[in-house]
Amino acid sequence: MAVTTLALILGDSHVCWLERFVSSSGIRFGTGSSFVGTDCHFKFAGFRGGSVSSVRDDGAVDRLLDLQMPAIVVLCLGGNDVYGSPESVLTVGMRLYEYAQSLLARGVLHVVVCQIVRRQCVRRYSWEDGTQRVVDINEFLKAVCENERLSFWYHRGFWQSQRNIFRGDGVHFNDLGNYKLWRSVKGAVFVALKRLGLGR
Numbered sequence: 001m002a003v004t005t006l007a008l009i010l011g012d013s014h015v016c017w018l019e020r021f022v023s024s025s026g027i028r029f030g031t032g033s034s035f036v037g038t039d040c041h042f043k044f045a046g047f048r049g050g051s052v053s054s055v056r057d058d059g060a061v062d063r064l065l066d067l068q069m070p071a072i073v074v075l076c077l078g079g080n081d082v083y084g085s086p087e088s089v090l091t092v093g094m095r096l097y098e099y100a101q102s103l104l105a106r107g108v109l110h111v112v113v114c115q116i117v118r119r120q121c122v123r124r125y126s127w128e129d130g131t132q133r134v135v136d137i138n139e140f141l142k143a144v145c146e147n148e149r150l151s152f153w154y155h156r157g158f159w160q161s162q163r164n165i166f167r168g169d170g171v172h173f174n175d176l177g178n179y180k181l182w183r184s185v186k187g188a189v190f191v192a193l194k195r196l197g198l199g200r
Helices: 013-025 052-057 059-067 079-084 089-106 127-144 175-195
Strands: 004-011 039-046 072-076 110-114 150-153
Touching: 004 013, 004 175, 013 039, 013 072, 013 175, 039 059, 039 175, 052 059, 052 089, 072 089, 072 175, 079 089, 079 127, 089 110, 089 127, 089 150, 110 175, 127 150, 150 175
Parallel strands: 004 039, 004 072, 072 110, 110 150
Antiparallel strands: none
């Protein structure tokens, strides 16, 4: 019999759009479906305009964890900080790392910190400076988020996609981008399940 495992996809408005895409498209392995030999249920918690601090301090996350502690949390967070905040990449990266550690301290078994994807539209910084901030924070997160209970996840196929993956705002993903993101998130959960000894 399959073991029931909860995976929480937590982050900013990208998670809101992803949940809407998964719910409306009826694609395989939607919320609550099973795969990799484990009855893995997905929950989404997206916060529009969310920064690391605002998501961390939002009581809704704590209430979710109190209601049902997920085995896995996939963090899709940090893009608004990198592109919209004057803070250094190191400050933002440390805050995200510390938030991941706090989730582990709460009882989450494994946290996946996802790569921050480069945006098509940049406001506060030049396109070159914004892109460099993304590169720098991903390198930092990859270096610090690697142990038995914490991992960093690359979204393959985003950086050099030959087809447009963004909506008109140049920030959020269109259907193709969300399809790629969903496949990537599933891959992150699959690897986390294997680390926990729950996946095939």
